[in-house]
Amino acid sequence: MSYEEKRTWILGVAAGVSYAIYLIVVLTRARHTALPEVAYVGPLLWAVGGSIVASIVASIAVSIGSRDRDRRDQRDREIDRRGTIVGNGFVVLGAVAAMVLAMADGDRFWIANVVYLGFTLSAVVGAAAKLVAYRRGMWPW
Template structure:
């Protein structure tokens, strides 16, 4: 398994865990407070999930990099796979950003606008990871 494939798997695990943890906190808060999702305090859990997820990913990436320092980390195949994956995920993330801009123009509640960005970014990352891992397993 190449360095790039290892950190792709790590990124997938970290993003799924942080995404599920965020939604668990928000849904539990809504259920225990008896309030709709829009009225739940969601900002803190979202910021924490982004900070902790990003920080954990950086630490894992550093540890993986230190493990293979002095060796070639990527090759031409890795670059080609990353290019295909980025174009797939970028389209979904861009669509989420466009939807959020439209929602802001229409004065949609901040919760739903942030949720569209958060979920859209997650889905874009998930699509990107899916393309990468499929390419590593089955080829381009």
């Protein structure tokens, strides 16, 4: 497995795990109060920050033992580009959903969570698209 593929695994898993932990914390807090009234800002910031730190630490750990970390070829660049395009669609969907919620005077809780879900789906789906390309080759799109 190449260094780029390992990094893709790290980023996708870190995004998914941090979002799952965030959901567990928020839903646990919502047992005694309405969901929009839950204190979500702290857990959200910790989840995002934890995901970033975990990704950096894991990428450094992988790069220490990797001989090919400086060998990024045209195939790696093309896989990265196409996977990023797939993932960016979810950022756009999350932004549009947040905009619609804001125009409809939606609660800040829902707006923030739609944006965070969009970012998480972008990272996870983008990573999945890249991993499929690494395993099965480039597909025509």
